[in-house]
Amino acid sequence: MSSPPQALFANRWLPVLLVTPLALLIVIFFYVPIFQAFYWSFFLERPFGGGSIFVGWANFARVLSDPQFWEAGKRTVIFMVIGSSLAVLVPLIPAVAADRQVRLSQPARNVLVWPKGVAGASIGVIFAFIFNPFVGILSPLNQWFPGIWAPGIDGTDAFIMLIAAHVWSGIPFNFVILLAGLQSLPRTMHQAAAMDGAGARRRIFDVQLPLIMPQVFLTPVLEFTESITSAFALVDTMTKGGLGGSTNLLVYKIYVDGFNGYDLSGAATQTAILMVFVVLLTGAQFALLGRRINYER
Amino acid sequence: MGLARYPGDQFLTNVVRIFSETLIPQQMANSLVVAVGDALVTCVLSFISAYALVFFPVRWGSVVFALIPATIMLPLDIRVITTYQVASNVLSPINALLDITGVNGLIAQVFGAPVMLEWSVLNTHFGLIAPLVAHGTGTFLFRQFFLVLPRDLVKAARMDGAGPIRFLFDILLPLSRPSFAALFVLTFLGGWTQYLWPLVASSTPNMQTAVVGLARLAPDTEGVMPDFPLIMAGAVVVSIIPLVMIAVLQRYLVRGLVLSEK
Numbered sequence: 001m002s003s004p005p006q007a008l009f010a011n012r013w014l015p016v017l018l019v020t021p022l023a024l025l026i027v028i029f030f031y032v033p034i035f036q037a038f039y040w041s042f043f044l045e046r047p048f049g050g051g052s053i054f055v056g057w058a059n060f061a062r063v064l065s066d067p068q069f070w071e072a073g074k075r076t077v078i079f080m081v082i083g084s085s086l087a088v089l090v091p092l093i094p095a096v097a098a099d100r101q102v103r104l105s106q107p108a109r110n111v112l113v114w115p116k117g118v119a120g121a122s123i124g125v126i127f128a129f130i131f132n133p134f135v136g137i138l139s140p141l142n143q144w145f146p147g148i149w150a151p152g153i154d155g156t157d158a159f160i161m162l163i164a165a166h167v168w169s170g171i172p173f174n175f176v177i178l179l180a181g182l183q184s185l186p187r188t189m190h191q192a193a194a195m196d197g198a199g200a201r202r203r204i205f206d207v208q209l210p211l212i213m214p215q216v217f218l219t220p221v222l223e224f225t226e227s228i229t230s231a232f233a234l235v236d237t238m239t240k241g242g243l244g245g246s247t248n249l250l251v252y253k254i255y256v257d258g259f260n261g262y263d264l265s266g267a268a269t270q271t272a273i274l275m276v277f278v279v280l281l282t283g284a285q286f287a288l289l290g291r292r293i294n295y296e297r
Numbered sequence: 298m299g300l301a302r303y304p305g306d307q308f309l310t311n312v313v314r315i316f317s318e319t320l321i322p323q324q325m326a327n328s329l330v331v332a333v334g335d336a337l338v339t340c341v342l343s344f345i346s347a348y349a350l351v352f353f354p355v356r357w358g359s360v361v362f363a364l365i366p367a368t369i370m371l372p373l374d375i376r377v378i379t380t381y382q383v384a385s386n387v388l389s390p391i392n393a394l395l396d397i398t399g400v401n402g403l404i405a406q407v408f409g410a411p412v413m414l415e416w417s418v419l420n421t422h423f424g425l426i427a428p429l430v431a432h433g434t435g436t437f438l439f440r441q442f443f444l445v446l447p448r449d450l451v452k453a454a455r456m457d458g459a460g461p462i463r464f465l466f467d468i469l470l471p472l473s474r475p476s477f478a479a480l481f482v483l484t485f486l487g488g489w490t491q492y493l494w495p496l497v498a499s500s501t502p503n504m505q506t507a508v509v510g511l512a513r514l515a516p517d518t519e520g521v522m523p524d525f526p527l528i529m530a531g532a533v534v535v536s537i538i539p540l541v542m543i544a545v546l547q548r549y550l551v552r553g554l555v556l557s558e559k
Binding site for chain 2: 008009010011014015016018019021022023025026027028029030031032033034036037040110113114116117118119120121122124125126128129132134135172173176177180225228229232233236237251254255258259264267268271274275278279282
């Protein structure tokens with residue numbers, strides 16, 4: 001924390017009173033569940049509160065020797081990496097265009113934020129229709145080449161569908177962040193580059209893009225966590241994790257194991273592993289990328 | 298087969314079916330309660346806690362701040378299993394505390410039975426909202442804003458005889474209006490679009506939110522062609538409130554998104 005910036009009020013109990021409600025909520029609904037996930041991962045928990053037995057690392061051994069867990073983990077990482085990269089790269093194009101004030105960029109800036117209001121589950125429901133092999137937009141493709149698009153049977157097609165839906169839902173946030181980054185660049189740089197004879201394309205690739213690298217690399221950090229959250233709603237509404245596990249991402253598997261399979265210890269153990277993974281990943285990204293991509297402004 | 302090239306004239310018919318054949322209208326009322334509740338409570342609690350941490354010399358302030366980044370890293374969807382367990386008995390931590398400290402053993406000896414407090418918030422509006430509020434983004438957002446305020450604001454207020462409460466309501470609150478709006482829009486949309494938590498925390502259809510209700514319109518069985526016209530009309534109806542909000546309050550949302558990145 002930085003040093004106190006301004007003159008302060010002296011009062012002992014008022015700040016405590018003001019912080020307590022939120023702190024209490026965060027402890028009860030955030031820290032207690034997290035603690036419990038780790039606690040349960042060392043116990044064999046019976047559903048419906050039938051008591052628990054300490055089993056040491058047995059839950060971890062069971063989960064880590066389960067090929068389905070590794071498959072779901074692998075799918076999750078692939079989803080995170082591809083989904084998050086595309087979710088940043090795709091909005092980069094309209095962001096550059098909007099920054100250059102091409103025609104219609106004002107209404108486009110408004111419209112591109114709209115997906116923020118469409119819930120992940122709604123997107124899943126809608127994309128399931130759009131990509132339906134019989135009535136959706138790709139159905140003509142199936143008439144010409146029968147069976148080329150079959151997200152109901154082919155795991156890869158279903159996975160592509162999930163990624164497309166995820167990227168679409170991520171447009172608003174990433175577009176806004178990237179555009180804000182582009183607009184914070186001083187105009188004089190453009191003018192200087194233009195005077196040196198750099199054309200529009202040259203200015204984009206040699207001036208603008210290198211300068212907004214902090215945004216380009218920091219948005220995926222937030223996007224990673226976002227992709228985990230968005231994944232559940234999409235998987236549940238589009239594929240139900242089916243097709244030989246090719247769309248069974250870890251968040252979905254945890255939900256199914258816990259709420260349908262009543263395997264609370266297994267679900268808690270996977271939750272604990274996923275949480276450690278996410279925290280390490282986010283921490284590493286902040287530590288590595290945050291420092292390296294720091295151009296002089 | 299294939300997608301019709303031009304819109305037909307059945308849109309209103311399908312919308313009417315949503316209102317007459319499904320629970321979506323009632324579920325939209327739930328969504329509204331959850332989204333407004335989440336946004337209001339988040340705004341107020343974040344505002345007062347950021348106020349306490351920035352404008353008072355609290356030694357434990359950094360400890361409280363250290364609790365926050367994790368809440369941003371680990372969204373509700375990851376920890377849903379145990380959050381559900383906690384929500385099914387919010388007082389279970391107290392029970393566990395009594396057990397561990399041995400107080401419960403003492404009570405059991407004296408009164409014949411240990412204390413087992415129980416309070417489930419599942420299937421209530423409070424239960425739908427509370428875990429969404431347990432999040433530190435808002436506190437960060439307000440703190441960021443408070444830190445760039447002029448340093449002499451408090452001094453001037455004190456010279457004029459304003460106490461901490463007066464300062465909060467008459468000076469800080471009016472200044473924070475744009476930040477309030479940004480956070481409100483952001484949390485409202487977050488609350489409206491939640492899926493996993495309302496799905497597990499509401500056990501009856503009339504407590505579910507509209508997004509959950511929409512997803513339930515699709516058939517669960519494989520191979521059945523869903524009633525797409527009905528579902529798509531539902532998707533429009535369910536999304537209309539947040540979409541209008543975004544179109545109208547655009548600049549606050551953009552502000553909120555940019556602030557939440559920091």
